[in-house]
Amino acid sequence: MNNLPNKITLKLIKSWTWEEYISYGMMVRALKDGCQWALGDLARGIEKQYGENAIGKFAKEIGINEKSLIEYRRVALQYPLKSHRMRFLSFSHHQRALKAEKPLEVLRMAHDNEWSIRQLDRFLIEERSADCKHEWEDFKICKLCGKKIPLTK
Numbered sequence: 001m002n003n004l005p006n007k008i009t010l011k012l013i014k015s016w017t018w019e020e021y022i023s024y025g026m027m028v029r030a031l032k033d034g035c036q037w038a039l040g041d042l043a044r045g046i047e048k049q050y051g052e053n054a055i056g057k058f059a060k061e062i063g064i065n066e067k068s069l070i071e072y073r074r075v076a077l078q079y080p081l082k083s084h085r086m087r088f089l090s091f092s093h094h095q096r097a098l099k100a101e102k103p104l105e106v107l108r109m110a111h112d113n114e115w116s117i118r119q120l121d122r123f124l125i126e127e128r129s130a131d132c133k134h135e136w137e138d139f140k141i142c143k144l145c146g147k148k149i150p151l152t153k
Contacts, residue, residue: 036091040076043069092117099124
């Protein structure tokens with residue numbers, strides 16, 4: 001298992017076509033996302049069988065940051081069914097969508113519109129600011145960074 005990155009790295013010595021780079025890049029991204037889901041599901045199992053305190057011990061023994069593992073578990077708990085995990089969207093898409101009131105609807109929109117993480121973040125900022133009824137009506141939320149910008153009169 002530990003040889004996979006080395007095999008890919010060794011193949012980089014050869015001259016690749018653009019399409020080969022894209023193909024391997026997509027494969028590695030899928031492996032990364034799959035690992036995050038798998039670690040989240042493992043943490044769910046550890047917690048169920050051994051209790052929440054066992055997650056830290058498990059994280060240490062497998063050499064992963066405990067906070068990362070807890071976050072993977074949090075996301076996996078929100079999408080327990082494989083049918084809710086959209087294959088063509090990254091783990092990060094699923095993680096960010098949890099900020100929405102209806103995460104599955106947001107994921108479908110992200111999938112249908114082929115949104116990047118950044119585009120999804122912008123949508124979520126717009127969605128939150130549209131529902132916000134703060135007294136700061138003389139401010140606008142920047143779509144790029146989410147900061148409040150005073151409106152000039």
